Amino acid sequence: MSEDIKQKPPLDPHLKALENEAIFIFREVAAEFERPVLLYSVGKDSAVLLHLARKAFFPGKIPFPLLHIDTGWKFKEMIKFRDGIVKQYGLDLVAYTNPRAKTEEITPFTHGSAIYTDIMKTQALRQALDIGEYDAAFGGARRDEEPARAKERIYSFRTANHRWDPRNQRPELFNIYNGMIKRGESVRVFPLSNWTELDIWRYIKEENIPIVSLYFSKKRPVVERDGMLILAEDERLKLAPNEKVQYLDVRFRTLGCFPLSGAVRSKARTLDDIIAEIDSATISEREGRMIDKDQAASMEMKKREGYF
Amino acid sequence: MSGLTLTKELVATSEKNRKLSPLKFITCGSVDDGKSTLIGRLLWDSKAVKSDQAEKLYRDGRRNNSELNLPEFALLLDGLQAEREQGITIDVAYRYFSTDKRSFIVVDCPGHEQYTRNMATGATKADLAVLLVDARIGILEQTKRHTMIGSMMGIKQFILAVNKIDLIDYDRERFEHIAREFSEFALSLGITNISSIPISALKGENVVNKDYENMAWYEGNSLLETLELANVKSKQSVGLRMPVQRVCRPNESFRGYQGTLVGGAVKPGDSVIILPSEKTANILQIVTFDLVRNAAVAGDAVTLVLDRNIDIARGDIISSIEAKPMMGYHFDANVIVLSENALVPNKYYWLKSACRRQKVMVEPYSAVDFRTGLFHDVERLELNNIGKVKLHFDEIAIFDSYEENDDMGAFIIIDPENNHTVAGGMISSKSEEIRHIGADNNDEFVLLSMPKKVAEKLQNSEIYKLLEEEIKQIPLQGKISKS
Numbered sequence: 001m002s003e004d005i006k007q008k009p010p011l012d013p014h015l016k017a018l019e020n021e022a023i024f025i026f027r028e029v030a031a032e033f034e035r036p037v038l039l040y041s042v043g044k045d046s047a048v049l050l051h052l053a054r055k056a057f058f059p060g061k062i063p064f065p066l067l068h069i070d071t072g073w074k075f076k077e078m079i080k081f082r083d084g085i086v087k088q089y090g091l092d093l094v095a096y097t098n099p100r101a102k103t104e105e106i107t108p109f110t111h112g113s114a115i116y117t118d119i120m121k122t123q124a125l126r127q128a129l130d131i132g133e134y135d136a137a138f139g140g141a142r143r144d145e146e147p148a149r150a151k152e153r154i155y156s157f158r159t160a161n162h163r164w165d166p167r168n169q170r171p172e173l174f175n176i177y178n179g180m181i182k183r184g185e186s187v188r189v190f191p192l193s194n195w196t197e198l199d200i201w202r203y204i205k206e207e208n209i210p211i212v213s214l215y216f217s218k219k220r221p222v223v224e225r226d227g228m229l230i231l232a233e234d235e236r237l238k239l240a241p242n243e244k245v246q247y248l249d250v251r252f253r254t255l256g257c258f259p260l261s262g263a264v265r266s267k268a269r270t271l272d273d274i275i276a277e278i279d280s281a282t283i284s285e286r287e288g289r290m291i292d293k294d295q296a297a298s299m300e301m302k303k304r305e306g307y308f
Numbered sequence: 309m310s311g312l313t314l315t316k317e318l319v320a321t322s323e324k325n326r327k328l329s330p331l332k333f334i335t336c337g338s339v340d341d342g343k344s345t346l347i348g349r350l351l352w353d354s355k356a357v358k359s360d361q362a363e364k365l366y367r368d369g370r371r372n373n374s375e376l377n378l379p380e381f382a383l384l385l386d387g388l389q390a391e392r393e394q395g396i397t398i399d400v401a402y403r404y405f406s407t408d409k410r411s412f413i414v415v416d417c418p419g420h421e422q423y424t425r426n427m428a429t430g431a432t433k434a435d436l437a438v439l440l441v442d443a444r445i446g447i448l449e450q451t452k453r454h455t456m457i458g459s460m461m462g463i464k465q466f467i468l469a470v471n472k473i474d475l476i477d478y479d480r481e482r483f484e485h486i487a488r489e490f491s492e493f494a495l496s497l498g499i500t501n502i503s504s505i506p507i508s509a510l511k512g513e514n515v516v517n518k519d520y521e522n523m524a525w526y527e528g529n530s531l532l533e534t535l536e537l538a539n540v541k542s543k544q545s546v547g548l549r550m551p552v553q554r555v556c557r558p559n560e561s562f563r564g565y566q567g568t569l570v571g572g573a574v575k576p577g578d579s580v581i582i583l584p585s586e587k588t589a590n591i592l593q594i595v596t597f598d599l600v601r602n603a604a605v606a607g608d609a610v611t612l613v614l615d616r617n618i619d620i621a622r623g624d625i626i627s628s629i630e631a632k633p634m635m636g637y638h639f640d641a642n643v644i645v646l647s648e649n650a651l652v653p654n655k656y657y658w659l660k661s662a663c664r665r666q667k668v669m670v671e672p673y674s675a676v677d678f679r680t681g682l683f684h685d686v687e688r689l690e691l692n693n694i695g696k697v698k699l700h701f702d703e704i705a706i707f708d709s710y711e712e713n714d715d716m717g718a719f720i721i722i723d724p725e726n727n728h729t730v731a732g733g734m735i736s737s738k739s740e741e742i743r744h745i746g747a748d749n750n751d752e753f754v755l756l757s758m759p760k761k762v763a764e765k766l767q768n769s770e771i772y773k774l775l776e777e778e779i780k781q782i783p784l785q786g787k788i789s790k791s
C-alpha cells in the first residue's frame with residue numbers, strides 16, 4: 001500500500017512517460033499470459049521494476065510471483081535486503097539455485113566466469129522457468145546497457161528451448177504487443193527497455209525506492225584482482241600471496257555475484273551524488289562486469305543461449 | 309570549428325531540466341549517406357558514449373576516423389554480429405541521449421527496400437523523421453520511399469539532412485536545389501512540416517552546433533536545435549478513450565478498470581459510455597498508487613472506478629459520450645506486410661488493437677508502387693508491400709481513424725497458424741456495406757465510405773436507383789466482399 005509515500009511533486013514528463021509505458025506493459029502481460037513471473041535480481045533495476053509492478057496493479061497485489069536466481073555467491077547484503085523487501089511488501093518470492101552448484105562444486109573461482117555464468121545463471125534460469133512453467137518472464141534489461149540489447153524487443157520471443165534468435169524477432173509496431181505463443185514457448189518482457197541508467201537513478205530518487213546500500217560509497221575492504229576491485233568480506237574469497245586487503249571508498253554500479261562484480265572508487269554517498277557522478281561519468285555501467293568481456297559480442301551469445 | 313570542442317555547453321549537468329516530453333525520431337538513409345556517423349556524432353557530442361565503449365570502438369574499428377581522432381561510429385550502432393560482419397544495419401536499433409532541454413529516442417532504421425518492414429516498425433509512434441542524403445548525390449528513389457512510408461505511418465515532421473556538404477565545398481546552390489526537390493515531393497504527399505539542413509556529420513558542422521564559418525549563408529537551426537524545438541503529438545484535446553486492459557478486484561468492495569488513457573481527459577463526476585455495450589456510467593474515482601487523483605489526461609496509466617456495476621471486460625473502451633469512436637463490422641485501412649507469408653483474402657486472422665483481439669478477414673485491393681507513388685490493384689499483399697485493405701469482422705469492432713487517434717486507429721494482424729505478426733495497419737475509415745437492392749444472392753459490395761445517415765439518404769434517392777441500374781451493367785473490379 002502507498003501510505004509510505006507522502007504527497008510528492010509530480011514526475012517530470014520524461015520520467016512520467018517512462019513510468020506510464022512500463023505500467024501499460026505490466027498490465028498487458030498480466031492480462032494475456034497464464035503464468036507470468038518477475039525476475040528479481042535485487043539490483044537497482046529490479047527495485048524499479050518491482051516498484052512499477054506494485055504501481056501497475058494497485059490497489060491489488062502483484063498477481064504473479066518473483067523469481068530470484070541465487071547463485072549462492074551474491075553479496076550477503078543483497079540477500080538480507082531481498083528478504084526484508086519480501087517481508088515488507090508481502091511478496092511471493094521463489095529463490096532458485098542450480099543443484100549442480102553443490103553436486104559439482106561449481107564456483108566462480110574454480111570454473112572461470114564464462115562456464116560459471118552459463119551454469120549458475122543461464123542454465124539455472126532455464127531450469128527455474130521450466131519448473132515454474134512460466135510463460136512470461138519480466139526482466140529489468142535496458143536497451144542502453146549494451147549493443148546486443150539495443151535491438152531487443154519489449155516482448156522478446158523465446159523458443160521452447162529458451163533460445164533467442166536476433167535475426168528472426170517479431171516486429172513490434174505501435175505499442176501493440178503480440179503475446180500469442182504456443183505451449184512451451186515463452187516471452188521475456190522488458191518494461192524498462194527505454195530507460196537509461198540515469199533515468200533509473202532519477203526515478204529511484206523521485207519515488208524514494210529502497211535499494212541495497214552497496215550502491216552507496218563507504219570505506220569497504222577490497223582486493224585488487226585482474227584489474228577489478230573485489231569486495232573482501234566473504235570468507236570464501238581466498239587471497240593469493242601477493243594480494244592484500246585495502247580499505248577504500250568504493251561503491252558498486254551493478255550488483256551480481258561478488259567475485260565478478262567490481263567496485264568503483266567513488267565518494268558518492270547519496271542519490272544526488274550518484275546522479276551527479278553518472279551524469280559526468282565517462283565509463284559505462286557494465287565496465288565492472290566480467291561477463292561482458294569474455295569475448296567480442298559476448299552478451300549476444302549469452303542471450304542466444306537463454307541468458308537475459 | 310568541429311562540434312567536439314564547441315559542445316562543452318551541452319555536456320550533461322546534474323540538474324537536467326526536461327520540461328519537454330521525450331522526442332522519438334527515426335533516421336533513414338543508406339549505408340553510404342553517413343547515417344551511423346550522424347547518430348554517432350549526436351551520441352558522442354552529447355556524451356552518451358562512455359569511455360570504455362569508446363575504447364572498444366577504437367579496438368574493433370578497422371578504419372577509425374583517425375584524422376579527427378574519433379572512432380568509427382558505425383560500430384557503436386550496429387550491435388548484432390551479423391551486422392558487424394556485413395556492415396549493414398538490418399534491424400531497428402534504439403539509442404538514447406539527452407540535452408539540457410529534452411531527451412531523445414533515436415530509432416535507427418535500415419535503408420534497403422528489403423527492410424521496408426523494419427523501417428515501418430521503427431516509424432510507428434515516431435514524432436519526426438530525419439532523412440539523410442549525400443550532398444553529392446541528392447534525392448534518391450530510396451529517399452522518396454522512406455518519405456512515403458514515414459508519412460503513411462503517421463509522421464508529420466520531416467528533416468532532410470544534406471550530409472557531406474563539406475565534400476561539395478559548402479555549395480549553397482546545390483544544397484538549395486536538393487532542398488527544393490525534396491520539398492516539392494513532400495508537399496505532393498501532403499507533408500508541410502519540412503526542414504532542410506546542410507550538415508557534415510563527420511566534422512560535426514550544423515549537427516549539434518551551428519556552423520558560422522563555412523556555411524554562414526545558412527540561416528536555419530542546427531539539426532539538434534531543430535529536434536529540440538520539434539513538436540510531440542498531444543491527444544488531450546480529442547475525445548476520452550480508455551481501452552480496458554484488466555479488471556482489478558482485490559476484494560469484494562473494490563472494482564476498478566485499469567488502463568491507459570489514449571485520448572482526452574477525465575475527472576470524477578464525468579459521464580462516460582462503455583463500448584461496445586453502450587451503457588453509461590459516471591466516474592467515481594481515479595485511483596493511482598500515489599494518490600486518488602482529481603484528473604487524468606491522455607498518456608496516464610490509471611484505475612477508474614465507476615458509480616455503478618456494469619459488466620465490463622478487457623478490450624472494452626471507456627469513451628466520452630459526445631465524441632465516440634466508430635463502431636462497425638467493416639473498415640478501410642492501410643497496411644504494411646511484415647511477414648514472408650503474404651496477407652491473403654478469405655482467411656481468418658487475429659487482429660489486435662487497443663487491448664482488443666478479434667477475428668478478422670482481410671481483403672487487400674491495392675498496393676503502392678514506390679517508384680511512382682501510385683496504387684495499383686492487387687489481390688494479396690506480399691512482404692514489404694504497403695497497401696489498402698478492407699477489414700471484415702464477425703463481431704463489432706471499435707476504432708478511430710489513425711489520423712484522429714493513432715492509438716485507437718492502429719492494429720496488428722496475427723496469423724493464427726504460427727502466431728507471427730503478419731502486418732501492421734492503420735484505420736482510415738469505416739466502410740458502409742450497402743445491400744445490393746433487388747439482388748437475389750447475398751453478395752455485398754462496398755460503394756461508399758461515408759456516415760451511415762448520408763449513405764442511407766443517398767441510397768434512397770432517385771439518382772442512386774438510376775446509377776445502380778448502370779452499375780449493375782459494369783463488371784466490378786476486385787471490390788466485392790463475399791460475406
